[in-house]
Amino acid sequence: MNRRTQALTVGLTGLALTLAACGGGTGGGDAEGDSGKVDSIKLVAAEYSDETAGFWQSFAKTYEEKTGIKLEVQVVSWDDIDQQSSTMIQNGNPPDILNLNAYASYAQDDLLYSADDVLSDSVKSDLLPNFVTSGTYEGKLYGMPDLSSARALFYNKKLFEDAGIDAAPTTWDEFAADAKKIADLGDGTAGYAEPLGPEEAQAEFSIWMFNNGGNWKTDGRWTINSAENVETLSFLKKLADDGLTQNNPGKTNRTDGAFADFAAGKAGMVVGFSPLAATLDEAGKVDYGVAPMPTNNGDEPKSYGVTDYLMAFKKDGNADAIKAFYDLYYQPDQVNTFIENEGFLPVTTSGVEKFSSNEDLKVYLDTLTGVQLTPTDDPKWDTVKLAVQQEIGAAVGPDGDPKAVLDDLQEQAESGS
């Protein structure tokens, strides 16, 4: 009998293990029954750098001390976060708070709390207005901006000097002429590093499009194939055709392609942002300057801005815990530390004041209040963005047709919306 009991125990243990493995429970957010309160919540956060996990862990500690609620932190790389978050939701087990670059589809699926439920008025009034706008879906704020970045034109001072250029270009004609002078230096040097590969093609195209008076949407309508945008993409293709860019710009990604070329001193210009500056400073190899983007229509230069969002999932009894999370996150000493660690830009008025004394950030901060963003408030953008990433690179290839590509994207954006 003894042996049989033993075997049974082994069998049951196996059963338990198997079930545990099947459940794949990621834990967190267990409702505590009657009181309707939770004793722990879970944050899934995107990994910006090596600093990210450390920040969230110490944040979790402070949060627990203040509220007595446990904060489980899971930091996920950008490559995997879409997959992980959508798998969690598919399994009916979303995190309580998610840090991602898109929120509108989640709001559309009615999964999220709006600011009315979980954000204090004092926090809401501190957020910069254009980020509030981009975080608002159908009149309610769902996407709480966690940090931002703004792009500007980086140029290699040494290559500029070698090519006899005194100042950064302010018009597209000057830009093309300068790029040619640098490319003519030879030795595989590119005038402009143009990343239209799938990683972040929508960002590269956005900043050029904004500086030609174009936009993804105008007055609530998709205008991807507007005359200005066709002109913009044709200009980018001409740079490639004339040999002023690096090889195969339609297949070059930003971080390990264009940025790497610029950091190696192989490119005269690139569109960059503050984290690139930090990398270049650390390497100390390239003497660079940062200037506003050149424009094609004589308007004020526009910057392309990005913000990522914190969004909170509706679950029984977790509203107060989330409110406490947001209250703590938007404390200047928390949010500004996070932004400083990561080398990004603030999302709050108090943050802009705090960083305004930083000379390095001045060129971006000046543009931050007038920065233009992609239409992240439209759930359709979440798929249009993917289509742009996969298709726009083809337009600047040898047989590329900018108009046809933009027409196709316009059609995809209009379908089913």
Add this chain to the structure above:
Amino acid sequence: MTDQLDTPVGAAGTPAAPTAPARRRRRRETGHASALSAVPWLIVPLLLIAGVVVYPAIALVQASLSDYSITGLRKGSAGFDNYTSIFQHDDLWTVLANTAVWVVVVVALTILIGLALAQFMAKDFRGRTLMRWAIIIPWAASLVITSRLFTLILDYEHGILNRLLVNLHLLGEPIDFLGDDSWVMPSMIGVGVFVSLPFTAYVLLAGLNAIPGDIVEAARVDGASPWKIYRHITLPLLRPALLVASVLNLIYVFNSFPVIYTLNDRNPGFSHDTSITYSYKLAFKAAERSVGMSAAMGVVNVLLILVVVLIYLRIIRWREVTQA
């Protein structure tokens, strides 16, 4: 257990042996008991199979018949819409053609080079151990890391291969191995062969070592040329090992995700994807962003690999091999 085993032995002629009926009853009892006591041990593997194989398969089929929003939320049943969308997708045939080229060329090259390598490793020479280690190292490294290394090696601007070829004046201009459309597939195939070789070479080496030396010796004494020995003795005796190596490689290469995904990551669209990376991109990277379509492609993949392996076994008449 030991005393039960001892009993029949001791019963062979010793007077102390129990009477026959008693012995039979006892034996039946123990047989019964041991069958029963085996049940719990069977439960674990059965549960594991249920959890690791059956449950995911059911979940996959279920997902392929469901409609998901981009966030991963299930909106309801989709019927066969996901399958219809896949078969109407412009890129499906490109992807299937890529898959065919990828699997056939990688497996064929792997087996051929693997044969040569195994033959070489079987020889006794100074530094053989070192060589055996050198060959197994790529296998020990993670596929993602190996693939990532190759993206650096094959890089257009900074890659070591282009630098080497240009500096040695073998090339006038560098080649964009991972961006130039005519080079992407050959480059991926090269890496695919590289990572499949260690396992294949070792399976074939084991096969070679299992061939009795006296047969080869006898043939040599009879005056057979080395090539004749290889064709008429070594190769036929190597068939079981070749079978194992090629069937496992078919499945492994077909399902190979990291090499293609990593090396192809800066090429937009699906033009160099195989059905496995296609299925992943459908769910997370492409404009479709549909978990349902991705699952449907997953089901198609499982069926495809089954068909491929069955056809292959048919072609090489595996029955003859296994009975030989």
